[in-house]
Amino acid sequence: MSRTRNPKVFAFTMALPLLYLAGIAPDAPAGWTLLQEAHAVVGAPLTPVSAAGVARRTTRRAVVATSTTQAAAADTAAVQQQQAATAQQQAATAQQQAATAQQQAAVAARPPGAPAAGAVVTALPAGCKPETSNGVEYQNCGGVYYRAAFQGNNLVYVVQ
Amino acid sequence: MESTPRGRQTAALSRCCVIAALATLSVAAQAQSAGVAPEAKQMLKASTDFLAGQQRFTADTRNTLEIVLKSGQKIEFNSTGHQFVQRPNKLRSERSGDLVEQVFVYDGKSLTLYQPQDKVYAQVAAPGTLEEMLDFAREKHDVVAPFGDLLFKNAYDILMDGVTEGIVVGKAMIEGVLCDHLAFRAPDLDWQIWIQEGAQPLPRRIVITTLDLPNAPQFAVTMTRWNLAPAFDAQTFTFTPQAGMTQIELLPR
Numbered sequence: 417m418s419r420t421r422n423p424k425v426f427a428f429t430m431a432l433p434l435l436y437l438a439g440i441a442p443d444a445p446a447g448w449t450l451l452q453e454a455h456a457v458v459g460a461p462l463t464p465v466s467a468a469g470v471a472r473r474t475t476r477r478a479v480v481a482t483s484t485t486q487a488a489a490a491d492t493a494a495v496q497q498q499q500a501a502t503a504q505q506q507a508a509t510a511q512q513q514a515a516t517a518q519q520q521a522a523v524a525a526r527p528p529g530a531p532a533a534g535a536v537v538t539a540l541p542a543g544c545k546p547e548t549s550n551g552v553e554y555q556n557c558g559g560v561y562y563r564a565a566f567q568g569n570n571l572v573y574v575v576q
Numbered sequence: 577m578e579s580t581p582r583g584r585q586t587a588a589l590s591r592c593c594v595i596a597a598l599a600t601l602s603v604a605a606q607a608q609s610a611g612v613a614p615e616a617k618q619m620l621k622a623s624t625d626f627l628a629g630q631q632r633f634t635a636d637t638r639n640t641l642e643i644v645l646k647s648g649q650k651i652e653f654n655s656t657g658h659q660f661v662q663r664p665n666k667l668r669s670e671r672s673g674d675l676v677e678q679v680f681v682y683d684g685k686s687l688t689l690y691q692p693q694d695k696v697y698a699q700v701a702a703p704g705t706l707e708e709m710l711d712f713a714r715e716k717h718d719v720v721a722p723f724g725d726l727l728f729k730n731a732y733d734i735l736m737d738g739v740t741e742g743i744v745v746g747k748a749m750i751e752g753v754l755c756d757h758l759a760f761r762a763p764d765l766d767w768q769i770w771i772q773e774g775a776q777p778l779p780r781r782i783v784i785t786t787l788d789l790p791n792a793p794q795f796a797v798t799m800t801r802w803n804l805a806p807a808f809d810a811q812t813f814t815f816t817p818q819a820g821m822t823q824i825e826l827l828p829r
Contacts, residue, residue, distance in 0.1 A: 563825075564694075565826070568827075569678065569689070569719055569720065571696065572827075
């Protein structure tokens, strides 16, 4: 059979956890919890799970660190990468944002240090409460709204 | 003690043989680095063709993924999976591991990704064949599917693309199954595959070593409990959200 896809794109992929833990904030404590929280690291290439993956590997889409502390610890270059990639996500989620504009308007001021709209995190901060608007469930985390989504194989939360 | 003429002859012959043997080894080494051994190609092709010819099968998988931290420290993640395949357009993959419980269901029309523990699922319309769906999932949604391109009919061509060297290492046992062990090299990666010996040349283990990342992390998968005549029920390839599950978006790539 003839196929037109990039011949480099092949995969030995067998049920793979697409973790990408290539870095941890240097001042962060070590430990499993941290690994869980930090498993989405900005700009980190994946460990390829396919032979072709090596050839086709691209820098992982930027993911904002899971807490403002970690975000602050991220280096400048990484933050710039985040911002560039986040811009694309923001465009993609423009529709969502419109839907939640009302919600956002209700939140007079974003809490200081809140992640930017469109940012993607891999874990919610503590103390979130689910709220449903127009049939869509959001998590209200201290006035910042998150919406769950799959990004590739990973469950993430998009800041609204 | 003075050696006899015959002794000197023997010694000379020995030296000659040693040199000849070294020369042979050297030639062998050059041959290995010069290309892909025909037997290695043949064994791999036999395996991929055999798998391509299976209309339905199941297998269990055990994955090991190495991640390299900034410090250089390697961390290993493990997961196990159950794979269900029915050509040309059905797939179910369940995996559970260090960080996630996830199920992936393709029914020929749609693709569903769900995490039972988190009570969330995402569903998108998908192309009508397994191969098209795998391409679609990766290219449009960055979802890399279980079994990946081993499921493609032309898996051999896909796997061998860019390969510069290949050898048959020898016989090996994987989980009690006698296998042929092959090793290949391509730019920036080495990979190995263990193929069941005999009439059913199934892949039993694959290891990929990434050479252009610090500390050369590896991904390995071991395949066990192959069943080439499984009985599927109506639920195998269908997804019905359980009560309390929330549908979420599968973000575009």
